[in-house]
Amino acid sequence: MAIKNNPTGDISPHIIRFQDNNYQLTREWLDKEVDAKVRNNDDWRWPTLKFISYQEGHVTLLNTCGNRSHTLMLQVKDGHLLVNCSCSNTGITICEHAYAGLYTIIWHLGERYFEKLQPNGTIALAFAYKNYFDKEETTAGLNVSVRPELKSVFRLAQKLETIDLPAILKLPALPAQEEVSHPAEALGYLVIISYRSKLLPALLPCVGKLNKIGTDIKIFNQFLSGVQKQYSNLVTDSQQELNTACYHLWKMVEKIPGHIIQKEPIQKMEDKLSAIFGAWKKILPLLQKQQFIYSYYLYGLRELKDRPAKKRIQKITLSELLPALRFMLADKGAFYQLQLQVWLNGKLLTGYDAGIAFFIRHQETFYMLSSLRDAAIAEWIHRSGGWITIFKEHFSQFEQEVLMPLRESYTIETSLSKTMRKR
Numbered sequence: 001m002a003i004k005n006n007p008t009g010d011i012s013p014h015i016i017r018f019q020d021n022n023y024q025l026t027r028e029w030l031d032k033e034v035d036a037k038v039r040n041n042d043d044w045r046w047p048t049l050k051f052i053s054y055q056e057g058h059v060t061l062l063n064t065c066g067n068r069s070h071t072l073m074l075q076v077k078d079g080h081l082l083v084n085c086s087c088s089n090t091g092i093t094i095c096e097h098a099y100a101g102l103y104t105i106i107w108h109l110g111e112r113y114f115e116k117l118q119p120n121g122t123i124a125l126a127f128a129y130k131n132y133f134d135k136e137e138t139t140a141g142l143n144v145s146v147r148p149e150l151k152s153v154f155r156l157a158q159k160l161e162t163i164d165l166p167a168i169l170k171l172p173a174l175p176a177q178e179e180v181s182h183p184a185e186a187l188g189y190l191v192i193i194s195y196r197s198k199l200l201p202a203l204l205p206c207v208g209k210l211n212k213i214g215t216d217i218k219i220f221n222q223f224l225s226g227v228q229k230q231y232s233n234l235v236t237d238s239q240q241e242l243n244t245a246c247y248h249l250w251k252m253v254e255k256i257p258g259h260i261i262q263k264e265p266i267q268k269m270e271d272k273l274s275a276i277f278g279a280w281k282k283i284l285p286l287l288q289k290q291q292f293i294y295s296y297y298l299y300g301l302r303e304l305k306d307r308p309a310k311k312r313i314q315k316i317t318l319s320e321l322l323p324a325l326r327f328m329l330a331d332k333g334a335f336y337q338l339q340l341q342v343w344l345n346g347k348l349l350t351g352y353d354a355g356i357a358f359f360i361r362h363q364e365t366f367y368m369l370s371s372l373r374d375a376a377i378a379e380w381i382h383r384s385g386g387w388i389t390i391f392k393e394h395f396s397q398f399e400q401e402v403l404m405p406l407r408e409s410y411t412i413e414t415s416l417s418k419t420m421r422k423r
């Protein structure tokens with residue numbers, strides 16, 4: 001392979017204007033840039049171009065045809081393509097080597113390849129930032145492309161022809177939802193459910209740190225801190241009233257056992273139980289206005305000196321609906337079963353939990369029972385295991401002692417056994 005000498009910059013390069021000043025070079029345009037002698041030269045056809053170097057805006061390629069080679073230097077400067085061949089061409093237009101080389105580039109790499117040669121263009125940046133560009137050596141020299149993860153690179157990407165950003169920004173618009181600022185902390189309320197029913201349900205305020213979007217308390221401070229003066233900025237008048245009510249409720253709840261039905265005759269406890277139930281009824285409308293309500297399973301009073309255990313906190317809702325209690329006496333063949341039904345707005349509620357005094361819980365929703373009597377009845381059935389089984393031998397006694405008095409206050413429906421229905 002012979003490289004003809006004179007690769008020095010002594011000879012000034014030939015200048016090729018781009019079509020429409022847009023850095024594009026079509027084959028037709030290139031043909032117009034050379035005379036017929038060059039255009040029709042058969043001596044140097046379809047060369048291969050091997051990338052040699054890129055320096056200071058110059059791409060140097062080894063332009064080979066058969067066993068002969070020249071170096072071809074290309075540069076884009078001041079909106080023109082500068083072309084230099086090592087053949088010492090002094091003609092008016094570019095030589096046949098350069099012509100065939102450019103023709104090959106256009107053929108393989110496209111009419112827009114020369115855009116990439118601009119100062120601060122794709123090739124310049126690809127050598128400055130190696131990790132963000134893919135380089136590929138082809139038979140038409142070096143091709144370079146932006147890595148796909150960069151998406152559209154400013155100035156390098158093809159422009160959206162029609163984009164007129166100032167005009168777009170003048171289109172009718174409405175302000176989007178601004179980020180609502182919320183305080184870092186908030187006052188939450190914890191419905192205290194005592195483990196093994198040592199206490200009747202109570203309510204305690206507790207301050208905690210809000211999550212980023214302000215929808216939930218993610219970290220609670222120590223119990224009882226919510227009523228301390230240092231949090232006075234977090235407490236509204238309505239919360240102040242609620243906190244006072246919580247305090248009075250707590251004073252009542254801590255003095256008596258956690259059941260409605262106790263060993264003592266219920267009449268003896270009625271006043272205290274009614275006071276607690278009544279306190280809850282007054283608390284409820286205030287509590288329903290609060291955003292942060294949780295249930296908390298309290299294992300022991302000692303915990304109240306610390307912060308609540310995260311595992312036992314659950315966000316809940318307190319419904320305004322009042323559950324209605326009814327009974328179902330089901331004939332199971334050998335025995336009957338007395339079951340409690342909870343109805344909400346005329347619909348039977350299934351899968352409820354009656355294990356919390358005064359309340360029926362269904363998933364994350366708490367429904368407060370409408371009366372202390374309902375609360376006692378619900379507790380009776382809950383503590384009986386959910387229903388009561390009556391063998392037929394005992395039925396007449398059960399009817400006398402339970403069903404007849406119960407029927408005076410509650411609806412009792414009966415359902416026949418499957419075998420009875422078949423008859």
Ligand SMILES: [Zn+2]
Nearest residue numbers: 085087095097
């Ligand atoms: Zn030449």
